[in-house]
Every structure is written in C-alpha cells, then in structure tokens.
Amino acid sequence: MNMSIRSIPEYRYPYGWFQIGWSHDLQPGEVKALKYFGEDLVLWRGESGKTFLQDAFCLHIGAHRGIQGSVVGEDLQCPVHGWLWNGEGRNVHIPFSRVDCLAGLQARTYPVVEWYGMIMAWWHWDAVEPPFELPEMPELETNEWYPMHPHSSVVHRIKAHPQNVVENVCDPFHIPFVHGAKEPPRVERLDLQADGFDAELVIPYGAGKKSTRLTPDGPVDAHVKLHNYCLALGTLRWEFPYPTLQISSMTPVDEEHLDYFFQQTSKRVPGTEGDEPVGMALEMLKLQQAVIQQDFFLWVHMKNLSAPAFAPEEAENYTAFREWAWHFYPEENH
Ligand code: FES
Ligand SMILES: [Fe+2]
Incomplete structure (x- = not known):
C-alpha cells in the first residue's frame, strides 16, 4: 500500500x-x-x-x-x-x-x-467570524470542582508547531518511552469533525500486577475523553485515577514558538474548602504538570519531515488526522 x-x-x-x-x-x-x-x-x-x-x-x-x-x-x-x-x-x-x-x-x-x-x-487569517461559541463546561459551573485559577494554571513558551502537540492523539507509542508507562494506551476512537475532534484513549493502569497503590484491586483501564475545538484548543477528561478536566491551548506566537497554556480542575476532595487542590487532586495536578513537559524536548529539537514514515499500527490515524487538519490552514498552503 x-x-x-x-x-x-x-x-x-x-x-x-x-x-x-x-x-x-x-x-x-x-x-x-x-x-x-x-x-x-x-x-x-x-x-x-x-x-x-x-x-x-x-x-x-x-x-x-x-x-x-x-x-x-x-x-x-x-x-x-x-x-x-x-x-x-x-x-x-x-x-x-x-x-x-x-x-x-x-x-x-x-x-x-x-x-x-x-x-x-x-x-482567522481572513478575519472570518467564529462559527461557534465556546461551550459550557459542566465541571466549572459547580463548586464541587476546584477553580482552575490561579493554583492550577501554567504557560510554557516553547519552540513547536501547534500541530506537533495536538498530534499526540495519534501517537500512543511514544507514551512508554517518553512518559514511562508500561504499555501504550489504545486509541479507542478518533472522530474528526468540521469544528474539532472527539477521541477516547484507554490507558492501562497496573497492567500485569496484582495490586498497586492506584489499583489495589488489580488492573484498571482508564478511559480518557478528549475534545478539541478547532485544531489547537483541547479538553481532556479523566475519571480514573481522579476526576479531572484539563484545558490546553497551543497558541502560536511567531514563526517558531507557541504558548502552551495549560490548566486543570479536579473534583473537590470531600470535606475540604478553599481554592487550592489537596490530596489526590493535588497529586493529579503535579503529575500532569510534569507530564506535559516531558514531551517538550521532542518538539524543540525535531524537524517536521516532508515524508514521515509510519508503522502500519499508526498510519491510519496519522493519515486521517493530517488530511483533516489541513482545512484549518489557508487554501494556498494546501
Ligand atoms: S497618536 Fe501618533 S502614533 Fe499614535
Ligand atoms: Fe506525550
């Protein structure tokens, strides 16, 4: 083929x-x-x-x-x-x-x-008006989740193309190497739509072990749901190991850099008050803030190849994603 x-x-x-x-x-x-x-x-x-x-x-x-x-x-x-x-x-x-x-x-x-x-x-380069408004986020409409600011937000200016970052959704096989997981996640669903995409990843926790701190009763498959608005504004929802919503924006700065805005909210730890996450919510925050930085070395030093070579297991999603992503750029660049 x-x-x-x-x-x-x-x-x-x-x-x-x-x-x-x-x-x-x-x-x-x-x-x-x-x-x-x-x-x-x-x-x-x-x-x-x-x-x-x-x-x-x-x-x-x-x-x-x-x-x-x-x-x-x-x-x-x-x-x-x-x-x-x-x-x-x-x-x-x-x-x-x-x-x-x-x-x-x-x-x-x-x-x-x-x-x-x-x-x-x-x-929009041609000043076309937005075709949709940003939606309600149910988690942020209630006091049962922590506010995202100021304790759970961060921005990193890095050398990267916005699409490099977003293509993580097609790239489960970097997870063991870059993020230290035992096994790569499964991309369960990648639904590419006119104004964004929906995806679901299944992340195995505690695979091959009778019990771990997070999985005392044996392995758990965590279903993580992603929704992106246009190409580069993403939301990611976890239920396991702790209910969490992440919002990130790959905002292009200039011909080399983007600002990686990242914030998250987790469900309030029962019986606690205050805006600062504690317990598992804090653990999840620290972990995710560290995890996003583990990818930076790739984007900062890589070269985007005009003809990358994909293995059969990844080619389908990458091909579909890149085909779809082109409609977010001006026609003359196609
Ligand atoms: S008012 Fe003169 S440069 Fe702005
Ligand atoms: Fe990554």
Whole structure:
C-alpha cells in the first residue's frame, strides 16, 4: 500500500479559538503588549471590565499602542499624540485637530471572550467570524470542582508547531518511552469533525500486577475523553485515577514558538474548602504538570519531515488526522 501522507503545513497559524491569557492578570484600565499569530497585538480592559484585542500599531504614524498606551473609559489612548481608539478599532478623537477624528480609520480587531477565567481570542487569517461559541463546561459551573485559577494554571513558551502537540492523539507509542508507562494506551476512537475532534484513549493502569497503590484491586483501564475545538484548543477528561478536566491551548506566537497554556480542575476532595487542590487532586495536578513537559524536548529539537514514515499500527490515524487538519490552514498552503 502506498498511501501518501500529508506533512505538517509550514504555515503555523491555524484558525480557531486560542487562549491568550488569564482574566485575573488584566485589571480594568490595564493595557498589555502581546505577540500572537505572528502579529503585534494590544490587549486592554476598559473601565467597565470589557476586554479588547487589536493590532498594536497606531494608524497615525505607527506607535505600538501596547507600550505605554492607556485606557480612557473604554477606549485606548495612544501614548505618542494621544489619539483615542475605541473597541471597534475606530479613531474617535484627535486631541490637537480641528477635525475631531479620522472616522475612516479602522484598526484590525479580534473577537475576544472570557471563558472560565481564560482570555480567549478568535484568530482567522481572513478575519472570518467564529462559527461557534465556546461551550459550557459542566465541571466549572459547580463548586464541587476546584477553580482552575490561579493554583492550577501554567504557560510554557516553547519552540513547536501547534500541530506537533495536538498530534499526540495519534501517537500512543511514544507514551512508554517518553512518559514511562508500561504499555501504550489504545486509541479507542478518533472522530474528526468540521469544528474539532472527539477521541477516547484507554490507558492501562497496573497492567500485569496484582495490586498497586492506584489499583489495589488489580488492573484498571482508564478511559480518557478528549475534545478539541478547532485544531489547537483541547479538553481532556479523566475519571480514573481522579476526576479531572484539563484545558490546553497551543497558541502560536511567531514563526517558531507557541504558548502552551495549560490548566486543570479536579473534583473537590470531600470535606475540604478553599481554592487550592489537596490530596489526590493535588497529586493529579503535579503529575500532569510534569507530564506535559516531558514531551517538550521532542518538539524543540525535531524537524517536521516532508515524508514521515509510519508503522502500519499508526498510519491510519496519522493519515486521517493530517488530511483533516489541513482545512484549518489557508487554501494556498494546501
Ligand atoms: S502614533 Fe499614535 S497618536 Fe501618533
Ligand atoms: Fe506525550
């Protein structure tokens, strides 16, 4: 069988919802300079609490409005000549001019929502509007689970292509080598859809042993459920060894780097209060925060091959996944 397998596109900015920060890190009246999707950006929170994200450069003579810019009401004031810009990217005031503003100017504006304490931006190279909103997460609607912030969230800036990270779902055979498991998980299901994918992994715990600390009654098959929104925003749900929801975003920064945002929540340990996980919830948090870093050396040092060679056991999922993933990139890169 000679099946041609797509390479990972050189273009690094698939469309989708991406995390760009945490709500608690941006107070009303605060302005931040960011770099994502290969663009210089300015993020600010108006006095009312609403958040705005735009291209950074002032359409007057090009100052970076995220550097020493300030908030006036809901608007952003450029630090150099004081021009005011509203949340829609319009120039609304020029302090020194007999014309009040240049109404035709329009800075590029990105859709932003705050989602359970995460600041999420929608990116599409052609500024196509988001086809869906981010959904409710039942675990985060109740006090029976820990909040994800600030104790259970972390971001790593690493050299990687977002697709490298997400392709972990096709790659059970790295798990024994990189993560030290006795056996690889089984990919039970990989359901590729228009706006994301659903998958289920079965992870054997305590295989071949009568009893272990986590499996006192013998081996357990843990079913882990994944759902990704577009390509690079993922959720992962564990029931065993402890009920846990992880949310991660592979947010592309520039031609080399991404920000790996990671946070998780676990079911509250019965009888405990407070926002800081304890007991098994804390153990799960520490373990998962360590596990995600074990993959970094691969992505940082690897080269994406134009013609990778897959073994028969992995070829089907990789082939299907790479074929599917291409629709998140611009047509001209296909
Ligand atoms: S460069 Fe922004 S107001 Fe002049
Ligand atoms: Fe991994």
